[in-house]
Amino acid sequence: MASAVSSTNGVVTDEEESENQPHSSLLTCSFNQDGGCLAIGTTTGFSVHNLHPQYAVSVRRDLQGGIGLVEMLFRCNLMALVGGGPSPQAPPHRVLIWDDHLPKEIGELSFRQVVLSIKLRKDAIAVALRDRVYVYHLADLSLRDKIYTCDNPHGLLCLSTQIQNMVLACPSVSLGHVRVELYGLRKTQLMEAHESDLRGLALTADGSKLATASVKGTVIRVWDVSTGACIQEFRRGVERATITCLCWSWDFSWLSCASDKGTCHVFKVGDDENKNGNNQSSTGQSKSLTTRLFSSVIRSVEGEAKKSVCQVRGVPHPLACAFVSEANNLLAVAGFDADGNGVLLLSEFAAGEEPRRVGYHVLCKTTVVDESEEARRRRRMRGWTPQVPETPEGGRLYVGERLDIFEERMQQIQFDDNQEEEFVSVTTVKNINQNESNGAEEPTEANGVDTTGIDDKAKQQEGSNIADSMRTEDLEDSSSAENVQPEDTQ
Numbered sequence: 487m488a489s490a491v492s493s494t495n496g497v498v499t500d501e502e503e504s505e506n507q508p509h510s511s512l513l514t515c516s517f518n519q520d521g522g523c524l525a526i527g528t529t530t531g532f533s534v535h536n537l538h539p540q541y542a543v544s545v546r547r548d549l550q551g552g553i554g555l556v557e558m559l560f561r562c563n564l565m566a567l568v569g570g571g572p573s574p575q576a577p578p579h580r581v582l583i584w585d586d587h588l589p590k591e592i593g594e595l596s597f598r599q600v601v602l603s604i605k606l607r608k609d610a611i612a613v614a615l616r617d618r619v620y621v622y623h624l625a626d627l628s629l630r631d632k633i634y635t636c637d638n639p640h641g642l643l644c645l646s647t648q649i650q651n652m653v654l655a656c657p658s659v660s661l662g663h664v665r666v667e668l669y670g671l672r673k674t675q676l677m678e679a680h681e682s683d684l685r686g687l688a689l690t691a692d693g694s695k696l697a698t699a700s701v702k703g704t705v706i707r708v709w710d711v712s713t714g715a716c717i718q719e720f721r722r723g724v725e726r727a728t729i730t731c732l733c734w735s736w737d738f739s740w741l742s743c744a745s746d747k748g749t750c751h752v753f754k755v756g757d758d759e760n761k762n763g764n765n766q767s768s769t770g771q772s773k774s775l776t777t778r779l780f781s782s783v784i785r786s787v788e789g790e791a792k793k794s795v796c797q798v799r800g801v802p803h804p805l806a807c808a809f810v811s812e813a814n815n816l817l818a819v820a821g822f823d824a825d826g827n828g829v830l831l832l833s834e835f836a837a838g839e840e841p842r843r844v845g846y847h848v849l850c851k852t853t854v855v856d857e858s859e860e861a862r863r864r865r866r867m868r869g870w871t872p873q874v875p876e877t878p879e880g881g882r883l884y885v886g887e888r889l890d891i892f893e894e895r896m897q898q899i900q901f902d903d904n905q906e907e908e909f910v911s912v913t914t915v916k917n918i919n920q921n922e923s924n925g926a927e928e929p930t931e932a933n934g935v936d937t938t939g940i941d942d943k944a945k946q947q948e949g950s951n952i953a954d955s956m957r958t959e960d961l962e963d964s965s966s967a968e969n970v971q972p973e974d975t976q
Contacts, residue, residue, distance in 0.1 A: 511850050512828030513570045515820040517808035518558040519607075519647040519691070520736065524806075524820055526828060526849055527553030529571040533849075534558070537832065538812045541845055545586060551575030557604040563587040566604045566611060581613055583627075593627055595620075602641025610652055614643040619656045633667070634659060642684055646693030653693025653711060657684050664698060666711055675714045679707060686743070688732035695755075697734065697741055703727035705791055706743055708755060720753045721791035730804055730821075736811035743794075744804040750819050751794035752835050795837035800846065801829060816844065824866060826852040 514527040523544070524535045531549040536542045554570015565584045569576035576582055578600045583593035595613065603614035610630065613620045616638060621631040635657045646653040651670025658665040662680040664687065667673075679698040686699035686706075695717075696709045703726055708718040720741070722729075727745040734741055741753045804821035810832075819831045828849035833841040 511852060512822065513552055513554050514556060515806050515828065515849070516556055516558070517733075517806055517818065517820075519560050520811040521733075521808035521818060522810060522812055523558060523561060524808075524818065524830060524849075525556040525558050525565070526820070527556045527567075527570060528828075528850055529573070531575075532556050532567065535830065535847075535849070537818055537830075538810050538816070541830075541832075541847055547586075547589065549575045554578060555601065555604055557606050559606045559608070564606075566606055567591075568601045568604065581611075583611075595622070595627065602638070603643045605643055605645040607645050607647050607652065608649055610645070612643055612645055612654060614638060614641040614656065619643060619654075621654065631667070631669075633665065635665070636661060636663075640685065642687045644687045644689040644696075646689050647691045648693070650692070653689060655687050655689050655696055655711075657687075662700065664696065664709075666696065666714075668693070668711070675711060677709055677714050679709070680705075686729040686732040688734055688741075690734045690738045691736065692738075695734070695738060697732050699729040699732060699743065701728075703729045703745055706732070706741070706753065708741070718755060719791040720751075721793055722751050723747070731806045733806075733808050735809040740809060740815075742807050742809065742817060744807045744819065744821075746803065748799060748802045748804065750798040750801075750804060750807050750817065752796040752798065752817065753792065754795050754837055796835040796839065796841055798831070798833045798835060798841045800831045800833070800843065817841070820849070823848075828852075 511529045512526060513529060515524060517524055522536065522538055524537060526533055526535070529552040531547045532553040533543060533547065534545040536544045551569055551574045552571025553567050553575055555566070555568035557566040559565065563586045565586060567575070567582040567584050568580070569578055569582075579597045581595040581597075581601055581604060582591040583595075584590070585592045595611075597613070597615060597620075599615040599617075601613055601615065605612045605614075606624070609624055611622050611624050611627075613622075614635075617635060619631075619633040619635060620629065621633070622628060623630050631654075633654075633656060636659050638657050642657055644655050651668065653669070654667040656665055657663070658676055662678065662682055662684060664677045664679045664684065666675040666677065668675065677696075677698075680700035680702075682700045682702055684698060685701045685703060686697070688697040689695070689711075694711055696711055698707050698709065699705070699722075704722055704724060706720040706722060707716050708720070709715065710717050720743075722743055722745065725747075727747050729743060729745050731744040732741070739755055741755050742750055743753070744750045798817055798819060801819045801821045802824050804819050806821070807817060807819045810816040810818055815835050817833050817835055819833070821829065823829045828851075830845075830847045830849055831843070832845040833843050835841040
């Protein structure tokens, strides 16, 4: 690598600076369903950070490669991982079901394309590819649904997280349209959300409302899922922006939007518009003609969309944002700082007031080899843009989807409804109708993973659970393990 300072005249050239640009070790970050935990994937593994009531690193797993996607399931030990970075832990077309209680992978989903997004809930796992979405039962990883979409390079996909009836939203086959699947009602809803390509989707926890954004990034629309009608519209700004995240608060009263402008806008959902209308009608007679004409011009240019009530700044390149459900009006923002370090910002917000910073934490640092102070100063003046190491598409791509089940326990998973301290427990159900012949079979290995019986009490001392109460109940040792691997078609 060329030196950052020229040996002849001591001036840093543009070629030397381009060769010395930093590549962040942060590959991805995502919050869990209640916003209480943050999972990040790096070039060396992944880690889980507890946000409330006190920030702490709950889990840190150093692996042999990078993790490009991490999706948590509330605060239990099950997670979904996808390899990423210059040296991925697994090919990017494979989804690994990770049990952090063991800790190891217990299941796998392989596809023909690179996996772009994953969403988890207690009874399902959804995977977004470039042109389709697959939905599987989480208990046994059996296929539940297959949905074709238009070109979806950003992997837009969202699921309702409450256990009642699952609602799924993804791009439709038409440009700017959204397809919503209401599985409880066995109904499909199509919405003409935007005229241009979609850039952001977010469902409320109960799946009753949907927020959408286009590639323009100027307008955020809120839709009623049951009727398919647009019930509210917000304006982020006038200039184009790339939306990086949309998220709802746990009580559905707030909506946040993060963009590449370095700002997270907070919108108040469901405000009483009649109150503002009554105020305007009562004072309209006292306004001058010029003021009324000027107001009408503004409405014609900007539209009737409402603006944000608060703007949170502090992360120059935000990747994800979430409302912390256990705290009132607390917004968490994760992304890159000006030097490419992975950072986390916690801010308290209120309508019409400046947000108050509660905490600021550096998740992972980026180091630049042989960078002088002059090169660093010039780079900061020019502005750093996120340069995440690209994931090679090498490795074996399967013709036709493949399903691997590493553990017998993955086939029978249920969740305990008695969630003390708002944590979820995972347990297994023993198959009573299992044939005696299967019990005599020898346990096998799948892709180098030993599937013999595991003493959970011994493993509890070796592997920690996610967060303080991320735990798994004692799992009964299975008498056999199945390895389902359909033959690859050439």
